[in-house]
Amino acid sequence: MRVAIAEDGALFREGLVLLLKAAGHEVVACVGDGDTLFKVAxxxxxxxxxxxxxxxxxxxxxxxxxxxxxxxxxxxxxLLLSHYAETHYLMRVLEIGAEGIGYRLKERVAGLQVLTDTLNRIVDREIVIEPVLAKRLVQGSPSNEGSAMASLTERECDVLRLMAEGRTNNAIAGELFVSAKVVEKHIASIFVKLGLPDDQAVHHRRVLAVLAYLRAKHIDG
Amino acid sequence: MVVQLDLLAGTTCPDPALAARIDVARSAICDAVEEVRRLGRVLFSPVLRGGGMANAVRAAAEHGELQLRLDLPDHDFDLAAQKRIGLLVVDRLHALRPNTRVRVRVRGRRFVRVSIIERPPGRRERRYWAVMTCG
Structure with missing residues (x-):
């Protein structure tokens, strides 16, 4: 995989290069600002x-x-990296693109396995979202009481969290040790309960729709 | 440090026990980073600089598990005013318990009036006001 890096912190930048090379990737550029990276791209x-x-x-x-x-x-x-897992940044990232894009915490990708998995998923045109942020969005919302979210079962919440992380149906099935058919049923039920249209042709839009819905429920609900 | 440790554990360490200890050290560093991050967020919202006042207030409410209603004027504030108002409100939100219902109302241009009404679970409603000159 050919990777270009833009990071103004020299220490982390160099560490990332080491990590990428150790994982067998080619680092085509390693720069300290966005304008230079844009020219490289x-x-x-x-x-x-x-x-x-x-x-x-x-x-x-x-x-x-x-x-x-x-x-x-x-x-x-x-792949956007940050010191902070913030919903504001996540929404900005999802406005940029709904496929082949990721938002993760810096120290989480500073591991060979996580970095490789993240890059592979982005190349496969998936959305990769920092799990801690997806979890925070789906769970732990006091404002969800009495809302559509409260009507979701525990298993549907699990599925929604993994959807929010950008996982495919098969990946969700693997994670929860159920069949893909069961996952499809849960997703259909989630869409109905949250009042979201179930349109398989726009696969990644489900993440956008779910996150936008959750954000609205969390902050202004 | 996390990168270096991962490289040590993943590429050069043949001893599984040592690799596991390196993994524990890496996890401890991540926890320390998270703690510093939490302190940093309290001192100055990372969203305030790039995302503006409203997003910073929403982020503080989200992290504090608060139920926020934000009522802002139709006009925009300049960056300096956004920082001042944002810091004032975010600072108050950090002091609230999870599940507190809080309403933040901001009005005015040069003389900005900020009203914060909070209702912690099982407790009486409290009100705070502030007036600040901006610009």
């Missing part, structure tokens, strides 16, 4: 661009650069 063959959310151009250069890359090179996968 236009001229070099890049499979995935890894960007720090907060880097030059300030304040959120990673998000701005990711937006520019997605507009010019939609085939390039995007």
């Amino acid at each position: 236009l001229t070099e063959p890049v499979d995935v661009a890894i960007l720090d959310v907060r880097m030059p151009p300030e304040p959120d250069g990673g998000l701005v650069t990711a937006e520019r890359i997605r507009a010019s090179r939609p085939d390039v996968g995007l």
